[in-house]
Amino acid sequence: MSSRSEPPEPAPPSRRPRSLLLAEVARATQRLADAGVPSPRFDAEELAAYVHGTDRTRLHTVADADFDARYWEVVARREAREPLQHITGRAFFRYLELRVGPGVFVPRPETESVVGWAIDAVRAMDVAEPLIVDLCTGSGAIALALAQEVPRATVHAVELDERALKWARENAEGTRVILHHGDARTALPELGGQVDLVISNPPYIPLGEWEHVAPEARDHDPQLALFSGEDGLEMIRGLERTAHRLLRHGGVVVIEHADTQGGQVPWIFTEDRGWADAADHPDLNNRPRFATARRVAR
Known part of the structure; x- marks a missing residue:
């Protein structure tokens, strides 16, 4: 009498690890929110895009090795309530x-x-x-x-x-x-x-x-x-x-x-x-x- 083994349980889908930049954007968002910045998530993303030479929709494509620590310098400026547009030099x-500035x-x-x-x-x-x-x-x-x-x-x-x-x-x-x-x-x-x-x-x-x-x-x-x-x-x-x-x-x-x-x-x-x-x-x-x-x- 032969027996047939049960098929193995499917492995849970693997999760793509969160990029370093997106993790830092989340931290920056909280810092800006605590500072009273009216649009903390948008500003954190816009600053990240500015420093890394991309746009907000492509932040996830920035490799961990390309993370630029200057991001935290501009976050600190925005945290001190310097206008976002003065930091990036542009307004839409x-x-x-x-082009805008002081x-x-x-x-x-x-x-x-x-x-x-x-x-x-x-x-x-x-x-x-x-x-x-x-x-x-x-x-x-x-x-x-x-x-x-x-x-x-x-x-x-x-x-x-x-x-x-x-x-x-x-x-x-x-x-x-x-x-x-x-x-x-x-x-x-x-x-x-x-x-x-x-x-x-x-x-x-x-x-x-x-x-x-x-x-x-x-x-x-x-x-x-x-x-x-x-x-x-x-x-x-x-x-x-x-x-x-x-x-x-x-x-x-x-x-x-x-x-x-x-x-x-x-x-x-x-x-x-x-x-x-x-x-x-x-x-x-x-x-x-x-x-x-x-x-x-x-």
Whole structure:
């Protein structure tokens, strides 16, 4: 009588060992989270990609032997709340990669919705070659996005701070954006009554809120780009007059503001000052983020 042996139990599937870099990214994520960094995982991965010359989706391909210990130097800088973009030297805005660093305001994701509204507004105009002015341009992010996505537009950008203007010039090199060094409140008198759209992300933080501003902005962004009088609306009041001077009849102004200023900014663009259709608009998080108005004859 013969017996047949049972087949052996299948071996458990082997697990690929976690790469050294991914393990260190996990450690860095915890360190950044403990330091209060708002997006610790993203920042830890972005720093790893920067140091190792790759992108975030390919971190798993970095061999253990190629791990660069300089990663912990940049993690320590971010842990101290130095802006991620200052460490990597780049900021992403809509379809752009911009050069940024000390002396220039780092563009924020919420401003992308402001630009998106402006692009739709310009495209809806019956104008073959729109004329656009970006006031307080900083890195040039808004102006460059408009020039890229509205290819028949002429875009002028104004910046007062010479350090910020240096970054804008670097970003605008080889583009159609026309840069001007000057005060946004008195800029471009030669364009009076001709402009189709005026847009700005001006300073709008009240002076009394200094201590509540995130360290990345308070300690690293230029003060000129952040604070604007006791209520934060001083520059916006000045820009209202600039926009009215520059815009043609029917032209549109778009002004970013703090989410806590919803309802206040449209009241600056009143009918008796030559405006119509003043309104607030939400950002992607449904918080009031920017105001618009249309210039009319007064």
